[in-house]
Amino acid sequence: MVRYIREILKTLKTLAIGMGVTFRNMISPSITIHYPDEKLDVPVGTRGLPVLLSDADGNLKCVSCELCAKACPVNCIEIKSYRGPNRKKILEVYNLDSTWCMYCGLCVEACPFDALAMSDQYELADYDLRNLVYDKERLAEIGRRQTTATINFGIKTGGEWTR
Amino acid sequence: MRDETSDYLTQSVLAPDLGKKGTGDMAYNEKESHGQSENMNDSGNGVHETPQPTPTAADQPAETQPERPKAEPSQREHAVSPDAPDEVKTTIAALVEAFPSLKPFHKEDDWTEVVVPAALLKDVARFVRDDERLKLNFLSSLSGVDYRDAGLQVVYHLISIPAGRPKLIMKVNAEGGRDNAHVPSVVDIWPTANWHEREAWDLLGIRFDGHPNLKRILLREDWIGHPLRKDYVDSRPPRERQYKETWAPPSDRGVRHDES
Amino acid sequence: MADSEMNISTQLEETGSGEPRIRTEELLINMGPQHPSTHGVLRVMARLDGEKVVDAWGDIGYLHRCFEKIAEKRPLPAVIPYTDRTDYLAALSMELTYVLAVEKLLNIEVPERAVYIRFITNELQRIASHLLWFGAFCLDLGAVTGFLYAFRDREKILDVYESLCGARMLYNYFRIGGVRNDLYQGFRDTVLRLMDDLEKRLVEFDNLITSNKIFETRTVGVGVLTAEEAIAWGASGPVLRASGIPYDIRKADPYLLYDRYDFNVPVGTNGDVYDRYRVRMAEIAESIKLVRHGLEDLPRGGDIMADVPRRLSPSGDTYSRIESPRGEVGCYLVCDGTDVAYRVKWRSPCFVHLQLLGTLSRGSLIADMVANIGSLDIVMGEVDR
Numbered sequence: 001m002v003r004y005i006r007e008i009l010k011t012l013k014t015l016a017i018g019m020g021v022t023f024r025n026m027i028s029p030s031i032t033i034h035y036p037d038e039k040l041d042v043p044v045g046t047r048g049l050p051v052l053l054s055d056a057d058g059n060l061k062c063v064s065c066e067l068c069a070k071a072c073p074v075n076c077i078e079i080k081s082y083r084g085p086n087r088k089k090i091l092e093v094y095n096l097d098s099t100w101c102m103y104c105g106l107c108v109e110a111c112p113f114d115a116l117a118m119s120d121q122y123e124l125a126d127y128d129l130r131n132l133v134y135d136k137e138r139l140a141e142i143g144r145r146q147t148t149a150t151i152n153f154g155i156k157t158g159g160e161w162t163r
Numbered sequence: 164m165r166d167e168t169s170d171y172l173t174q175s176v177l178a179p180d181l182g183k184k185g186t187g188d189m190a191y192n193e194k195e196s197h198g199q200s201e202n203m204n205d206s207g208n209g210v211h212e213t214p215q216p217t218p219t220a221a222d223q224p225a226e227t228q229p230e231r232p233k234a235e236p237s238q239r240e241h242a243v244s245p246d247a248p249d250e251v252k253t254t255i256a257a258l259v260e261a262f263p264s265l266k267p268f269h270k271e272d273d274w275t276e277v278v279v280p281a282a283l284l285k286d287v288a289r290f291v292r293d294d295e296r297l298k299l300n301f302l303s304s305l306s307g308v309d310y311r312d313a314g315l316q317v318v319y320h321l322i323s324i325p326a327g328r329p330k331l332i333m334k335v336n337a338e339g340g341r342d343n344a345h346v347p348s349v350v351d352i353w354p355t356a357n358w359h360e361r362e363a364w365d366l367l368g369i370r371f372d373g374h375p376n377l378k379r380i381l382l383r384e385d386w387i388g389h390p391l392r393k394d395y396v397d398s399r400p401p402r403e404r405q406y407k408e409t410w411a412p413p414s415d416r417g418v419r420h421d422e423s
Numbered sequence: 424m425a426d427s428e429m430n431i432s433t434q435l436e437e438t439g440s441g442e443p444r445i446r447t448e449e450l451l452i453n454m455g456p457q458h459p460s461t462h463g464v465l466r467v468m469a470r471l472d473g474e475k476v477v478d479a480w481g482d483i484g485y486l487h488r489c490f491e492k493i494a495e496k497r498p499l500p501a502v503i504p505y506t507d508r509t510d511y512l513a514a515l516s517m518e519l520t521y522v523l524a525v526e527k528l529l530n531i532e533v534p535e536r537a538v539y540i541r542f543i544t545n546e547l548q549r550i551a552s553h554l555l556w557f558g559a560f561c562l563d564l565g566a567v568t569g570f571l572y573a574f575r576d577r578e579k580i581l582d583v584y585e586s587l588c589g590a591r592m593l594y595n596y597f598r599i600g601g602v603r604n605d606l607y608q609g610f611r612d613t614v615l616r617l618m619d620d621l622e623k624r625l626v627e628f629d630n631l632i633t634s635n636k637i638f639e640t641r642t643v644g645v646g647v648l649t650a651e652e653a654i655a656w657g658a659s660g661p662v663l664r665a666s667g668i669p670y671d672i673r674k675a676d677p678y679l680l681y682d683r684y685d686f687n688v689p690v691g692t693n694g695d696v697y698d699r700y701r702v703r704m705a706e707i708a709e710s711i712k713l714v715r716h717g718l719e720d721l722p723r724g725g726d727i728m729a730d731v732p733r734r735l736s737p738s739g740d741t742y743s744r745i746e747s748p749r750g751e752v753g754c755y756l757v758c759d760g761t762d763v764a765y766r767v768k769w770r771s772p773c774f775v776h777l778q779l780l781g782t783l784s785r786g787s788l789i790a791d792m793v794a795n796i797g798s799l800d801i802v803m804g805e806v807d808r
Contacts, residue, residue: 011636021631022568031575045604047589073501104504104595109603118589152604154589271527271741300654303744306755306768318755320742320770324654325668327675332742355657358778366491381484381807390489391766 042120045152047103049121050096051143052136053114053155060140061115064089071110076100094136098124108153117143118154248273250329257296262287267331276332281346284335288352291321291331298323299331302349305359307367309393315344315369337369348374366391449477454792456485462559462796463803467780469792476792479784481777486807494767499525499735500599502764507593509769510805513552515545516747517805518597521767523678523745524756525599528737536725537601542679543717544587544596546710547614550621551580552748553703553710556800560700561632563797564641569632576624579617583610599735601728611718618711625708633704642697646783646795649694656782657775660750661702662799666694672746684716696791696798703800706748735762749773749800771805 064081080093108116145157247269254275255267267277279287291299299321306318319333337344348371349356360371361380368389455466464485470477494502506521507514554577561569581591588596596603632638653666671688673681689705691698738760744753750772757766776799783795
């Protein structure tokens with residue numbers, strides 16, 4: 001009987017300690033972010049959609065060497081180029097299938113010309129599967145929004161979302 | 164209370180793991196589980212997604228893959244270099260003493276490697292587990308490897324716990340050719356081998372004689388072939404990319420579709 | 424419940440009223456594949472006698488992607504992102520196992536700074552993984568508060584990872600011969616502050632859960648695993664140590680820097696769910712110590728990548744093992760001189776631990792099975808690979 005009462009008292013005591021912890025946390029400031037309305041600032045280098053970068057004149061830096069396509073583990077990059085005048089390769093098609101892409105960043109690491117970077121675009125959901133294959137123009141367009149220097153193979157694009 | 168059909172259904176639902184019934188005391192009922200597995204196959208619930216008869220892994224030549232230099236399971240001389248760790252020397256001495264036909268050698272770090280004939284496997288396994296000098300009570304990993312023409316091999320990584328050493332690699336070449344590769348099961352020696360062996364059967368098609376419940380574990384029951392074999396051909400259609408009509412058409416650059 | 428029914432039937436028989444009208448029989452139930460307490464798509468089947476579990480076993484494979492086959496088709500460096508996806512809650516441990524195996528075959532000496540970075544991030548990973556386990560385990564037992572607190576603190580570690588590697592879960596950070604990029608400005612201060620914070624949190628968790636009478640009743644003496652059983656069934660990591668066996672690969676077979684620093688290996692006594700919980704919480708404290716040590720001695724500057732040949736062509740076979748938060752992860756790697764692995768076999772602790780389910784649950788109550796599954800710390804991505 002004494003043991004029983006002691007058990008009850010012990011239970012009450014441990015519960016009180018636990019509730020104390022809960023109470024302290026209750027009055028501490030909330031850290032919840034209400035996501036669609038307010039968004040956390042992601043650090044530079046966050047691996048979102050890989051995008052094509054352009055030089056100061058607005059031309060793509062890509063020289064169609066296809067190293068990114070070869071480095072891609074899921075083969076989601078498709079490149080087509082032709083030999084232009086003076087034997088220079090000209091990029092014709094650059095398709096990035098973001099439904100296959102696993103955002104590992106190996107393509108960006110493979111690029112010897114810094115023509116690719118991981119952007120901070122992470123809201124990539126769409127109603128149409130076909131919109132998720134990004135072509136050259138769309139990738140370059142996002143790449144032109146670059147607001148920071150390339151850090152850890154990543155750039156920031158200023159919080160505008162692709163649509 | 165229960166009519167025959169419901170009984171049958173319950174049994175077939177039960178079947179996948181009936182063999183584990185007695186796992187606690189390690190007393191397996193081999194016959195029962197085999198009977199159940201046949202029941203399962205007979206019930207043929209017809210979820211085959213690939214109607215065309217897929218060639219079994221064995222009779223399909225490996226055309227789709229580039230030929231590689233054959234990684235022959237090597238069997239080196241059992242010479243112990245003087246700078247080998249002590250536990251390697253002890254292990255080799257103990258093994259050679261008990262089984263003079265074996266040729267254990269120092270592999271790397273403090274691993275000892277030995278190629279064991281399938282016929283001797285059970286004896287060697289029981290010996291290395293029970294021997295006072297070795298006490299290899301922990302089966303870390305059981306891996307099946309497909310060496311193409313050289314046959315299938317099972318690799319056992321054994322460690323003594325809690326000391327963490329000695330450590331032993333046992334390599335067993337399966338008997339019976341590719342179609343009918345057999346290796347004795349070590350479930351009664353290291354119970355943990357149970358699922359490892361089922362996995363090796365599932366993915367590589369190595370039969371473990373004496374296993375209480377040798378069934379597919381990761382793949383569906385009705386899967387055809389053993390995917391980790393080098394000559395396995397995936398019969399599923401390749402996954403197509405979806406493009407917007409106005410965009411560039413799919414190029415003829417090969418789309419890799421060896422996995423989904 | 425079963426007992427009372429039995430009593431009725433025996434009474435009926437004793438009074439000579441013929442066939443007993445009430446009889447008991449075993450009931451087969453399915454838990455999962457979609458069940459909140461099975462931690463992924465695990466289907467558990469249990470045979471019950473009343474509320475008592477007669478037998479239980481897991482049915483796995485719902486998440487199977489044949490990672491091992493994929494690894495045989497991709498160049499060696501391109502497999503690293505896939506290793507992340509085996510154990511997505513301790514992705515860096517998985518990467519480390521693979522990277523160590525390749526480096527062993529190629530005889531690559533990793534630069535000191537890279538080793539330190541690997542060491543620190545790996546221990547942080549252990550903390551994050553154990554915190555998540557703690558949260559999920561609390562949830563399994565019905566303590567939602569603990570779950571929220573643990574996730575809040577884990578989130579801070581994930582923030583560090585996001586700044587460091589660009590991702591929160593699937594880091595793809597280790598490379599063959601080093602790491603992908605250097606630490607960022609302020610990493611040391613952030614992590615040190617985080618560790619101070621976490622130490623306080625651990626006390627808080629302790630107050631909240633450890634001594635809680637309800638928690639004790641749910642866990643003490645439940646799912647007991649003896650030392651012999653644990654070894655025979657190949658248990659490793661906290662599950663093995665909770666059964667009283669002081670075996671930790673970090674001590675027995677030191678890799679990275681574990682031979683340089685002193686740390687304790689927490690060991691349980693009874694091998695029940697409660698001990699597994701205590702061992703994991705004690706491991707967080709040890710990991711905090713190790714992270715602090717690593718940050719103290721972290722070389723300032725220096726290479727983070729070794730000179731790795733552009734085209735890798737290892738040959739031979741090797742087996743690398745590390746102590747992941749869940750136990751012993753092994754990678755048996757066979758290479759044949761090309762830049763693609765010939766065979767990769769993944770030894771995942773969860774796959775092995777799941778076999779224990781029957782041993783743990785037999786004879787216990789069905790409600791305790793949830794605690795048992797939770798205490799094994801199952802990650803289905805690793806079980807099914």
